Amino acid sequence: MRAEKNTKKKKKWLRVTGIVFLLLVIGIGVYAYSVYNSLQSAVETMHHPVDRKSDKRTEEVSLQNKQPFSILLLGVDQRKGDKGRSDTMIVLSVNPKLNSVKMLSIPRDTRTEIVGKGTEDKINHAYAFGNEEMAMNTVENFLDIPIDYFVKVNMEGFKDIVDAVGGITVDNDLDFSQGGYHFPKGQVNLDGKKALAFTRMRHEDPRGDFGRQLRQREIIQGVLREGASLSSITKYQSIFAALGNNVRTNLTFDQMMDIQKNYRSAAGNVEQMAIKGSGTKINGIYYYIVPDQEKQRIQTELKTQLEMK
Structure with missing residues (x-):
């Protein structure tokens, strides 16, 4: 029970980590030759190719031609001798x-x-x-859209990234305490540990998951502001080190550069989608059941976003 409880807490944190990685790639330009080299080195460490072909695409997506694409974000609680499970799965289109x-x-x-x-x-x-x-193939089948890339993030990664940018400032709309910290209304400064606690709180919020998602978005925007600021130029080595230590992806360096060049403006408009369903037990095991009609609604919206016929 304790392990399950800890996993549930961690997945709230993991939800935003991979998103921050992608949006940092989209939103941060290359400041100097040394930054370029450091980023290239970090990406080489992160790069993890996969041997698969999508059944949903006849040709590989072209980032140079600014085609819509999708990424599966996997938040994994990795322990020594155990590759873990993807307790957070997010699709970005x-x-x-x-x-x-x-x-x-x-x-x-x-x-x-x-x-x-x-x-x-x-x-x-x-x-x-x-x-x-198998995660990419399964999600692809479930959503009936191509999954072009993946980003896998270790649970500690986001905390390290927040610390690497020197901490962040968020606009908190609810006074609460969590994890030994008090978060008053208004502007709040957060380091990595405080950011973790900030995203974990749910039960004291009358909005439930919706309120938690708002806080997660504040965290993402805070990291983007700090990561894209001039002051972060001196921190780029620690930022890239945090990414390199905690992120794995099949995106290459050149593909990331194409994303930064051709998709940068999209980073400012992130819309959250939700899957509606209900929980039930089958043979004593809890499952979340998504009705066919709801699945069709989600699939249609994603296909429109990816410009699929």
Whole structure:
């Protein structure tokens, strides 16, 4: 029970980590040759190619031609000797023509077909069964859209990134305490540990998950502001080190540069999507069941965002 409780707390934190990574790539320009080299070195450390082809695309997406694309964000609690499970799964669909990023969080207990395993199970088990490839294939089948890239983030990564940019400032709209810290209304300065506590609180908020999502967005925007500021020039080495130590992705350095060049304006317009369903037990195991009508609604919205016919 304790392990499960800790995992639930951690997934609130992991929800935003991969998003910050992507938006930093989109939003931060290359300041100098030394920054360029440091970024290239960090990306080489992060790069992890996958051996798969999408059944939903006949040709690979072209970032140079500014085609819409999607990324699966995996928040993984990695321990020594255990690769962990993807307790957070988020799909980002990016459309540069609309200057828009749609962000869909998939509940980890969602019951669906695990592609390559031949069974129905919780969607987050796909990573445990078959790493990034099986997770991408399973989410692709569930949403009926191509999953072009993945970004996997270790749970400690976001805390390190917040500290690497020198801390952040958020606009807090609810007075509360969490994790030994008090967060008054108004402008609040956060380091990595405080940011973790700030995103964990849910039960004291009458808005529930919606309120938590607002705080997560404040964290993301705070990191973007600090990461893109002139003061962060002197911090770039620690920022890239934090990313390199905690992030793995099949995006190459050149692809990231194409994203930074061609999709930058989309970073300012992130829209959160929600999957509606209900919890139930099957053979004593809890699952989150998404009705077919709701699944169709989500699929249609994502296909429109990706300009799929």
